[in-house]
Amino acid sequence: MLKEIEDIKAKYPDTRAALLPALYIAQKEFGWLSLDAMKAVANALNLPESDVRGTASFYSMFRLKPAGRNLIQLCTNISCMILGAERLRDLLKDRYGLLPGGTTEDGRFSLVIMECIGACGTAPAMLVNTDLYENLTEHNIAEILGKYK
Amino acid sequence: MITLTINGKKVVVPVGATILEAALQNGIEIPNLCYDKRLSPYGACRLCVVEVEGQKKLLAACSTPVTEGMEVKTETPKLFKARQTVLELLLVHHPLDCPVCDKAGECKLQDLAFKYCSTKSRFKGEKKHELVDTGSPIVERNSNRCILCGKCVRVCGELQGVGAINLLGRGFASKISPAFEETLDCEFCGQCIDACPVGALGSKPYKYSSRAWFLEAHDNICPYCGVGCTVTYDIRDGKIIRAKGIEGKGINEGNLCVKGRFGFDFIYSKTRLKTPLIKEGDGFKSASWEEALNHIAKKLKAIKDANGADAIGAIGSPRCTVEDNFMLRKFMKDVIGSDNIDSSARFGYAKIQRAVEMSFGLESLPVDFNSPLGKEAILIIESDITSTHPVWGLNFLKAQRKGSFLITADTRETKLTRHSSQWLRLKPGTGTALLNGIIKIAFDEGLYDKEKASRISGLSFLSDGVKDYTSKKVSDITGISEDIFINTAKRFLKAGSRLISLTIGTSEDTKGLNTALAAANLLLLIGEGPASLQMPAEYCNTFGMWHQGLRQGRSGRDIISMLYGEDTVKALYIMGENPAVTFPDASTVDKALRGLDFLVVQDIMLTETAKLADVVLPAASWAEKDGTFICAEGIEQKVQKISQTEGEPVPDWQILRNLSRAMGFEVGAKDISALQDEINEIKTAERTAETIFNPVEYIPGEVPDADYPLTMITGNLMQHSGALSVMSRSLSHVLADAFLQISNADAEKYNVRDEGFVKVASRRGSVMVKARISDEVPQGSVFLPVHFPHAKINTLTHLSLNGEAPLSAVKIEAVK
Amino acid sequence: MEKFLLRNTENPNSADIEEYIKTGGYKNISKAFELQPSDIIEEVKKSGLRGRGGAGFPTFMKWSFASADKKFPKYLICNADEGEPGTFKDRPILEKNPHLLIEGMIISGYALKAEYGYIYLRGEYPYAYDVMNQAVRDAYDKGYLGDNILGKNIKFNLVVHLGAGAYICGEETALLDSLEGRRGLPRNKPPFPVNAGAWGMPTIVNNVETLANIPHIIEIGADAYSKIGFPDCPGPKLYCVSGHVEKPGVFELPMGISLREIIYDYAGGTKNGKKLKAVFPGGISAPVLPADSIDCAMDFVSLPKAGSMLGSAAVMVMDETVCMVKIAHRAMKFFERESCGKCTPCREGTEWLRKILERIENGRGRNEDISLLTDISNNIFGKSFCALGDGAAGVMKSILKHFRAEFEEHIKEKRCRFKQKD
Secondary structure: OHHHHHHHHOOOOOHHHHHHHHHHHHHHHHOOOOHHHHHHHHHHHOOOHHHHHHHHOOOOOOOOOOOOOEEEEEEOOHHHHHOOHHHHHHHHHHHHOOOOOOEOOOOOEEEEEEOOOOOHHHOOOEEEOOEEEOOOOOOHHHHHHOOOO | OEEEEEOOEEEEEOOOOEHHHHHHHOOOOOOOOOOOOOOOOOOOOOOOEEEEOOOOOOEEHHHOEOOOOOEEEOOOHHHHHHHHHHHHHHHHHOOOOHHHOOOOOOOHHHHHHHHHOOOOOOOOOOOOOOOOEOOOOOEEEOHHHOOOOOHHHHHHHHHOOOOOEEEEOOHHHOEEEEOOOOOOOOOOOOHHHHHOOOOOEEEOOOOOOOOHHHOEEEEEEOOOEOOOOEEEEEEEOOEEEEEEOOOOOOOOOOOOOHHHHHHHHHHHOOOEOOOOEEEEOOEEEEOOHHHHHHHHHHHHHHHHHHHOHHHEEEEOOOOOOHHHHHHHHHHHHHHHOOOOEEOHHHHOHHHHHHHHHHHHOOOOOOOOOOOOOOOOEEEEEOOOHHHHOHHHHHHHHHHHHOOOEEEEEOOOOOHHHHOOOEEEOOOOOOHHHHHHHHHHHHHHHOOOOHHHHHOOEOHHHHHHHOOOOOHHHHHHHHOOOHHHHHHHHHHHHHOOOEEEEOOOOOOOOOOOHHHHHHHHHHHHHOOOOHHHEEOOOOEOOHHHHHHOOOOOOOOOOOHHHHHHOOOOOOEEEEEOOOHHHHOOOHHHHHHHHHOOOEEEEEEOEOOOOHHHOOEEEEEOOHHHOOEEEEOOOOOEEEEOOOOOOOOOOEOHHHHHHHHHHHOOOOOOOOOHHHHHHHHHHOOOOOOOOOOEOOOOOOOOOOOOOOOOOEEEEEEOOOOOOOOOHHHOHHHHHHOOOOEEEEOHHHHHHOOOOOOOEEEEEEOOEEEEEEEEEOOOOOOOEEEEEOOOOOOOHHHOOOOOOOOOOOOEEEEEEEOO | OOOOOOOOOOOOOOOOHHHHHHOOOOHHHHHHHOOOHHHHHHHHHHHOOEOOOOOOOEHHHHHHHHHHOOOOOOEEEEEEOOOOOOOOOHHHHHHHOHHHHHHHHHHHHHHHOOOEEEEEEOOOOHHHHHHHHHHHHHHHHOOOOEEEEOOOOEEEEEEEEEOOOOHHHHOHHHHHHHHOOOOOOOOOOOOOHHHHOHHHOOEEEEEHHHHHHHHHHHHHHHHHHHOOOOOOOOOEEEEEEEEOEOOOEEEEEEOOOEHHHHHHHHOOOEHHHOOEEEEEOOOOOOOOEEHHHOOOEOOOOHHHHOOOOOOOOEEEEEEOOOOHHHHHHHHHHHHHHHOOOOOHHHHHHHHHHHHHHHHHHOOOOOOOHHHHHHHHHHHHOOOOOOHHHHHHHHHHHHHHHHHHHHHHHHHHHOOOOOOOOO
């Protein structure tokens, strides 16, 4: 991880600029941005810890608490909403007990409600981890999630 | 200059000023909550919005630069409404717990709400209910009252270079907190408290001690370091209960460090002396002033009669006023007839003075706290200026932020090294070798001012003197890699404007006379003048004391001869100094003090030295008397009596005048102004000697060996700098005792646990302290602050007499 | 119209560098390198190109300000933080035509004497991130990027930088703070990025689509380019249509085509032929237009006259089944969540707007709520630090203006009639 962060530093005129990439690396390594992960990043970039945490907590894609094995990022912004995203959100709650910001008991899924993932033309849409799924319906969503264990 | 109109009034302001600055400079108030003169414009609170002719939008005055002919209106119905809404929104979640808030009465939000808001709120929202952080020693955070103006975050990060707190989260959910919402743990400068417009950040010692409207504010000069900050003290019932900086005021422009802000309370210590004490058996008995002074007079006369005046010596104090020190000198010369006068400056500032005289032929250096600003390259030699002169240190951080290339050569990781453009982690005490190496590169590469340098005598001696300091050798001595050394040296030499700064304090052991001389050599060689060498005096009146003449007289003895020689003096008069703790080689000092026939100590407390005295006299503290401090810049500043005294302490100069009278001498000084007139009549002649190169060798201090394998570094802490700070209750809450800072590698090697006790020994003695494991020190070195009376770290130290840094080699042993 | 921005994108291998070169890609670099940098800026000026990010600022102006600044290095930043809800126009370029963007950046970098480029890509586009990174690697391998491009001793280095989910970072100064590794808070202007942007240096921030237009200007010349579409802001434009339409998608059309044509001729009309109710013509920050206002031209000049703005040209279509209180509520939830929190009106104001809308939508609205919504909106609008607050207030005001009756009905009936009965 530290090696990877060192390499990233070279891409910018200033080490601080490597903070977002370094947080992504740490998130991948630790699964989420734990206290230790953020301290390691602060150390690697010689930044105050408050800068690291302050920055990490500003961005919605950094996870500041442990997440499930698979992260569902469901868009509910206007185009998705008017085409049924809220029903999908309710379905995730009813079928998987999954609440926005929460994780299933078995640790299989975490759910984050997104503000537009740029798939409005194929709404409703979601990302599962880094895979994009479009034109979701109450029927195909179950099938899609079935692929993730 | 730019001319614009504000509310119909024509004003002229400098180019680049903002509308808010233009207004403030012309006495026009524009409401604001997030503006701070010291910080870059933020523009967040949106209260300072103004109307500008021709602009559809309202503009934030704090972040809009003025333009020629601009027409600004600061009070219109539209603006009133906009400000009202902002305040109304801020008040929705604000707890409105003004009855129990220390800020009430001086709260900006309260004042603005009073001016703009109606009594009815159109929104009813839930109040925040975060836990109040009461855990930290002196700063309390109540984020429920926070209005997210971000001033504390910016003061802490941008100005102080710390970044202990930050905004966490985003948008409405943002809050200000330490990184992981833990209890605040920082350097506790308290700058955030002054910056906070509401009661979200407060001083714990001050909490619930008064309503703001009962306070009476008095400005005075800080009693700590040589910066000479103006502090505004809030007084109630004759007692100082709070200290604060006022934006723009004093040399410090409103900035204060932890000592200045919280350290004043040493004068209310329970251990303050209340009456004179005369030794009786193993203890002391209280005595009247008359009795004590007569006793001293009789004893001193007897010693003078028996052994001559030369058997009597005196030690003055850089913490006492010009008047106090003047009177001590006068007493010694006129009443006793001895020139044996000196002070602790002998271990520190005297070396700076010696170097300045030898190199520049000057009486004193033109020290200027703004000197770092705008310099292209700055080199700091083994000095933690952010600890020794904290508010001055801020200007080095500022210079770096504004583009100066800041090179810090230091063994320890400090705030300066963290903010440096280049940190040279050299071995302790090797600064002289580093400087000599840079001089050699300047010669070799022709990177010096040939014309100017050739006019200074000793150029060829200098070039001869540094010829052995090849980059290879410098790298070997300092431990800095050759590449980095050469590149950094060239970067410094090639810069358009350059500055070197270092401090030599009583408690610092990594520099000596040679370090200062080498720095002067380098600067003279590259064509820079004395103003580019910044070596400030240490304490609040070190400069005043020294230049007013409290130092070894022509026929007298210095402190080294008086205390460390074979033939010490018989009687010693000590004013405001604690040699038993703060002087190097404490065992020798202790022996000398115990060997005296007669010892008088006048001080504010019963110090370790006072305990050895025959007579102890209670002196008034700096806040209990009128007088003068001269700060490191050479500026005279008056101190005033602002606090009532318990007991019978008397100003030092008055004690000495009264003693003179008791000895049958009329020395004048009927009051402070008569004394000041007398001082003003004495003019010290500016010496005009030649500018000279003084080639110096790098002489190692005590070299670590198999028996004593570690190098000990001593120095200041941000919270403690000497005798006063350790008496402060608030500062002791942050840090109450000495410690040994040791690297992880050495801790493992010597089986040292964090917070475990360690025995530290040098060739002169040993002490016991707690260990703190931190890689702020590298393997092979340990750091110890010397100020704490219990630890007596000076048992380990020694004197340096050959210009070298007085470093000591030590060994450590973990205590099971 | 012949496609340029989306040329060849129906080809499944369009992102491949060989494929791109085969269809004429990268030839505009050589053409540009024969011109002086100042000539290219002049061409861009003559072309009339306006920034495609939202504000429609003439591109050459940014360019000439940055060129006039004597400080070096200069940075060219591509704003690929396509966060405006309803917008997905840059995605096909990033995912299917990445080399067009790279080519545009190389030419722009040459024109601006900027030797370092960064593509600030939103974190929500992981696929585009992979595609862009691959494309950058391939361009380096082929010698289109690096210290000596095409052996001409021209230098341009390019890094793809991934954002992490913050709408505000689409604002160019917040983007710069974010790129520098900070919380993405908008900065004060002045200084403008063209003088003191990334790392304090002159910086040009251009949208993906803007930069992707540059090769076209070089290819056909400024004169021909300026004749495409609406004369005041010419060129091809990507319109993205979503919501209640039959055929949503991204359409490359000449700038200035009418909203009605876009909805009915290209996007297939409303879904299932339901009655059109309202349209966001330029993303969630553009004031809503009612159904009877769709005959206006979709460009930077005409839409403001119609009471809205082109923004990111993200057309979100809503039919009669939609509750406008709910739309306002959802929009405000978005703004509240995405407000950076720096300035008071936006941070506190969006929260209150959302709370009031929530109670109206849930049948707990009060009579004074409509005037309260109006008053808060008026006091956010023009008073917040950046355009985010203005966007929130503008949308709120437009919905209130055109659909006031729906709000009154909610308050009076104490319910929302659009809600499905469970």
